[in-house]
Amino acid sequence: MKIAIQGIKGCFHEIAAKEFYGKEATAYNCNQFKDLFYAVEHGIADYGICAIENTIAGSILENYLLLKKSKLKVIGEISLHITQNLMALPGTKMEDIHEVYSHPIAIQQCKDFLDNYPTIKTINWADTASSAEKIAKEKLTTAAAIASEYAAELYGLEIIAKQIQTNKKNYTRFLALSRTSVNKEDNNKASICFELTHQPGSLVDVLSAFKNNDINLTKIQSLPILGSPYQYTFYADIEWKERNNYDKALSDVLKCVTNLSVLGEYKRDEKFNYEILN
Numbered sequence: 209m210k211i212a213i214q215g216i217k218g219c220f221h222e223i224a225a226k227e228f229y230g231k232e233a234t235a236y237n238c239n240q241f242k243d244l245f246y247a248v249e250h251g252i253a254d255y256g257i258c259a260i261e262n263t264i265a266g267s268i269l270e271n272y273l274l275l276k277k278s279k280l281k282v283i284g285e286i287s288l289h290i291t292q293n294l295m296a297l298p299g300t301k302m303e304d305i306h307e308v309y310s311h312p313i314a315i316q317q318c319k320d321f322l323d324n325y326p327t328i329k330t331i332n333w334a335d336t337a338s339s340a341e342k343i344a345k346e347k348l349t350t351a352a353a354i355a356s357e358y359a360a361e362l363y364g365l366e367i368i369a370k371q372i373q374t375n376k377k378n379y380t381r382f383l384a385l386s387r388t389s390v391n392k393e394d395n396n397k398a399s400i401c402f403e404l405t406h407q408p409g410s411l412v413d414v415l416s417a418f419k420n421n422d423i424n425l426t427k428i429q430s431l432p433i434l435g436s437p438y439q440y441t442f443y444a445d446i447e448w449k450e451r452n453n454y455d456k457a458l459s460d461v462l463k464c465v466t467n468l469s470v471l472g473e474y475k476r477d478e479k480f481n482y483e484i485l486n
Contacts (some may be wrong), residue, residue: 209230209255210233210236212243212248215335215337216260219338219355220288222284224378227286228257234478246345256414257382258274261427262290262422264373265316275383281387281388282471283389287479289378289382289479295359297344298365308328309327310333310339320374322474336356352368392475397474398472398474402469403446404440417457422450422486423446423447424444428443428444
């Protein structure tokens with residue numbers, strides 16, 4: 209099974225792909241998120257796994273647009289506990305480091321730690337794993353990377369400081385993508401998007417349709433519609449206990465919106481919900 213991911217071997221996308229699809233899954237590495245979507249859409253990869261939000265950095269807005277534009281369907285989700293580590297060539301000391309490479313979101317997640325070292329320059333890189341690869345490949349003796357323990361092991365780096373992320377409850381939510389929907393009886397979550405007219409209370413009507421049908425709205429995100437100033441597409445994640453309630457809610461929402469798309473129906477990540485509640 210070939211899974212399209214953004215990043216190189218050792219990145220968090222690869223970890224999420226193997227956790228969701230199984231250890232035997234092979235990663236198809238893509239430089240950019242748009243390449244990931246292209247690979248799945250055109251059958252270069254069987255499935256995809258794509259980050260959509262982080263509990264510290266927030267939503268990855270680009271990927272909402274790619275999901276809406278593509279014909280792919282969300283078939284699952286997985287929330288990965290992200291632990292960031294500072295790593296360098298073996299023998300490197302903290303006082304030797306002048307530069308730190310990593311993905312900008314990873315750098316943001318470690319801001320409090322990095323603030324303790326104001327003389328160290330942070331450099332945005334394509335992803336966490338490729339920053340580790342750069343240090344190892346180029347033998348950079350005065351640079352370090354922020355990445356996973358898995359990346360340190362792969363590229364032969366030594367971890368100088370473990371778990372340097374500011375918030376220890378740091379999770380990234382990934383969506384599993386497929387060219388076709390997967391209809392299962394235990395599906396209890398959906399990702400949808402819709403557009404509204406500029407009428408007073410139009411969004412309230414949609415939210416009321418969810419409330420009246422016992423639907424739990426777990427996320428809502430608005431993004432501008434390109435070419436239509438001050439008009440927005442709303443992306444929402446919703447959960448239900450009874451399928452009939454979900455069907456009825458969508459029927460009611462259709463009466464309130466100008467456009468409604470179901471981006472995918474799937475089973476929510478129960479492991480993540482258990483972890484955050486305990």
